[in-house]
Amino acid sequence: MTDVLGNPPPPSDSLAVLEKQRSTAETFGIPLAVLLEITHRCPLQCPYCSNPVELDRSTKELTTDEWKKVLGELAEIGVLQVHFSGGEPTARKDLVELVRHASDVGLYTNLITSAVLLTRAKLGELADAGLCHVQISFQGIEEGLTDRVAGYKGGHRKKLEVAKWTRELDLPLTVNAVMHRQNLHQLPEIIQMAVDLDADRLEVANVQYYGWALKNRAALMPTVAQLDECTRLVEEARERLKGTLAIDYVVPDYYALRPKKCMGGWGRQFFNISPAGKVLPCHAAESITGLEFESVRSNHSIAWIWQNSEAFNRYRGTGWMKEPCKSCEFREIDFGGCRCQAYALTGDAANTDPACALSPLHETIFKQAEAEAEGETNRFLYRNFAGGTLESENGA
Amino acid sequence: MAGPRHISVSEASRPVLPRHAKLKYDETRKVWVILAPERVLAPDEIAVEVLQLCNGERSVGDVSDQLAAKYTAPREAILTDVIAMLQDLADKGFLTEAREKTS
Numbered sequence: 001m002t003d004v005l006g007n008p009p010p011p012s013d014s015l016a017v018l019e020k021q022r023s024t025a026e027t028f029g030i031p032l033a034v035l036l037e038i039t040h041r042c043p044l045q046c047p048y049c050s051n052p053v054e055l056d057r058s059t060k061e062l063t064t065d066e067w068k069k070v071l072g073e074l075a076e077i078g079v080l081q082v083h084f085s086g087g088e089p090t091a092r093k094d095l096v097e098l099v100r101h102a103s104d105v106g107l108y109t110n111l112i113t114s115a116v117l118l119t120r121a122k123l124g125e126l127a128d129a130g131l132c133h134v135q136i137s138f139q140g141i142e143e144g145l146t147d148r149v150a151g152y153k154g155g156h157r158k159k160l161e162v163a164k165w166t167r168e169l170d171l172p173l174t175v176n177a178v179m180h181r182q183n184l185h186q187l188p189e190i191i192q193m194a195v196d197l198d199a200d201r202l203e204v205a206n207v208q209y210y211g212w213a214l215k216n217r218a219a220l221m222p223t224v225a226q227l228d229e230c231t232r233l234v235e236e237a238r239e240r241l242k243g244t245l246a247i248d249y250v251v252p253d254y255y256a257l258r259p260k261k262c263m264g265g266w267g268r269q270f271f272n273i274s275p276a277g278k279v280l281p282c283h284a285a286e287s288i289t290g291l292e293f294e295s296v297r298s299n300h301s302i303a304w305i306w307q308n309s310e311a312f313n314r315y316r317g318t319g320w321m322k323e324p325c326k327s328c329e330f331r332e333i334d335f336g337g338c339r340c341q342a343y344a345l346t347g348d349a350a351n352t353d354p355a356c357a358l359s360p361l362h363e364t365i366f367k368q369a370e371a372e373a374e375g376e377t378n379r380f381l382y383r384n385f386a387g388g389t390l391e392s393e394n395g396a
Numbered sequence: 397m398a399g400p401r402h403i404s405v406s407e408a409s410r411p412v413l414p415r416h417a418k419l420k421y422d423e424t425r426k427v428w429v430i431l432a433p434e435r436v437l438a439p440d441e442i443a444v445e446v447l448q449l450c451n452g453e454r455s456v457g458d459v460s461d462q463l464a465a466k467y468t469a470p471r472e473a474i475l476t477d478v479i480a481m482l483q484d485l486a487d488k489g490f491l492t493e494a495r496e497k498t499s
Contacts, residue, residue: 030424032436078424080431108418108431132416133433172416172433172489200489201433243487 030306033081034074035272037283038067038098042088044114045151045382045389046139048178048213048220051087052286055385056275062296064094068101070273070296075105077303085112087275096125103130110135112176115162116155123162127169134166135174135203141189149183151382151391163197174201180220181373184230191237195245202245204234206252210284210340215388218377221369227255253355254369258330259337260355266315266339271306279305281312284340288349315339320350324358403486403493405456405479410494412452417490419447432490443481452494456482 040055062070074082082102089095090113102109110133111126123134136159139146146156166173175194179187187204194202206227207213207220222230234249241247253260263270263282272283277296280286286293291314294305306312314320318331325336336342337353345354346361354361381388405411413419418431419439428444430437439447449459460478464471485491 033434078422080420080422080429080436081434083434106420110434132418132431135433170415172414174433243489246489 030078030303031269031271032079033083033270034079035083035085035270035283036067036070036089037085037087037272037274038062038089038095039092039275040087040385041091042086042114042383043091043116043152044088044155045384046149046178046212047151047216047380047382048180048207049383050208050211050213050283051383052284053211053215053387054286055087057385060276061092062275062277064097066277066296067094067098070277070302071098071102071107072105073296073302075102075107077301079107081108081110083110083112088114088117090117090122096122096129099126099131100129108132113137113162114150114155115159116152118158118162118165120165123165123169127171131171133172133174135176136163136166137176137178138190138193139178140183141186141193145183145186149380151380160197163199167198172201173197173199174203175199176203176205178205178207179222179230180207181222181226182220182378184222184226187230187233191233191241191245191247195241199245201248203248203250204230205248205250206230208250208252209254210338210344211287212381212383212388214344215381217369218372218375219380221254221373222252223373224255224370226373227251253337253341253353254366256355257357258355259334259353261334262338262341262353265335267306267312268316268335271312279309281315282340285311287340288343291349315349322350322352325352328358403491405482405486405491407455407457407460407475407479409456409482410452410454411450411456411482411486411491412494413447413450413490414492419444430485430490432488435488437485437488437490442477446478446481450482 037051039058039061040051041058071082084095084099089111099109109131111131112135115136138159139149143156147153163173175197177190191202206222209217213220231251234247238247267281270282272280273296274280274286278286278293279296279302280293285291291311293311294300294309296302318335321331321336325331337355339349341355342351342353343349345365352359354365356362380391382391416433420429420431422429428439430439445463446459449462456478457475460471460475463474463478482491
């Protein structure tokens with residue numbers, strides 16, 4: 001039995017293509033899984049939200065029929081799984097209909113949710129519609145901290161309730177825990193919470209610093225000591241809970257020496273579709289200004305966009321690289337790291353991701369992160385459609 | 397609940413794929429796959445054959461009998477391989493057992 005995935009990868013690129021990968025777009029296989037960000041609306045305001053800072057308004061969202069057409073097309077070209085995500089996917093009134101349609105066309109469906117809008121009845125309807133798996137995000141283990149991080153009162157209690165319903169409905173559960181300086185001390189209890197909730201998987205996902213998270217970096221960046229302890233705890237728990245709870249682990253790449261193979265390489269194994277129907281190489285790609293992304297509303301098929309569009313081909317393979325990537329022996333291993341991070345931190349997406357020790361900026365950025373981690377800034381800039389709201393001094 | 401954790405596969409087990417692990421022929425790539433939460437596994441031909449026989453009624457012993465007869469191969473060797481393959485799947489959380497056990 002081959003696990004196509006190999007070692008547990010970051011959640012965002014956890015499915016690889018089955019085909020042997022080649023470097024030209026024409027021969028690229030269609031990804032096994034596609035992330036559908038069906039809305040950017042969300043009752044939570046997490047300061048590390050992976051959505052772009054410029055959110056799509058509800059008026060721009062694809063209609064029910066447009067999403068159904070997308071689902072049919074995805075199944076036809078060989079996509080096997082879809083992740084209904086957001087924003088908060090349950091904020092869309094047609095979610096049950098979309099899940100049912102996805103099941104009807106043969107897609108395996110995952111729901112990635114904050115859970116706070118779900119009722120027992122709605123979850124039952126989703127299960128009946130063919131939903132295969134539920135992933136619930138948690139911000140910590142107790143109300144005080146988690147409701148503050150999410151900027152939403154009563155959220156934590158609701159999540160626990162929905163997690164229980166999920167298992168009662170015989171659906172597999174993944175607990176997604178986004179970790180940062182202000183909640184890493186709760187990791188041992190978060191692991192235990194996942195076991196107590198009878199989760200199958202736990203994602204210990206350290207914040208990745210793009211978009212909203214980059215704006216909040218000073219309030220979120222862990223210290224090196226915290227991160228070392230986090231790694232130790234994950235390794236210990238993986239061993240202890242083998243066969244009970246699978247743990248995926250994502251580290252913040254600022255403290256790495258080698259950059260991550262972001263998205264498995266640009267345009268190699270992953271794409272997502274934004275609420276407005278843009279087909280994107282990663283959920284942060286719209287942060288790279290100057291790139292034009294094709295929409296499912298255009299005359300092009302999704303397969304054409306994946307294989308031929310300018311944006312997907314721009315950073316595919318290694319031809320676009322500059323030094324030190326260009327002649328680097330690791331160029332086909334990590335593909336120069338993350339394009340969005342390179343753009344955000346250096347102003348040019350074709351530069352080496354500064355997470356790489358070979359980037360001329362690595363040292364500066366590492367030192368900056370370290371200084372921020374030791375700093376006193378704990379106030380969040382909450383995510384919203386207004387461009388963010390700063391947490392009040394007394395934390396509310 | 398999706399079956400007990402820590403399934404230990406033996407000759408008497410009557411395993412079956414849980415609802416959330418779907419064995420499917422991928423028409424695009426011309427291979428069998430197991431779809432699981434945020435995972436796609438690529439079982440080999442023998443694993444596919446074993447899983448198609450695992451319906452929650454047949455025991456691992458029954459499955460091994462059938463394969464031994466079909467391939468005129470030593471049953472003990474087949475049993476060992478079948479248990480190892482199923483245990484691997486169980487450890488990944490993608491195998492369950494029929495609830496009512498005949499003892």
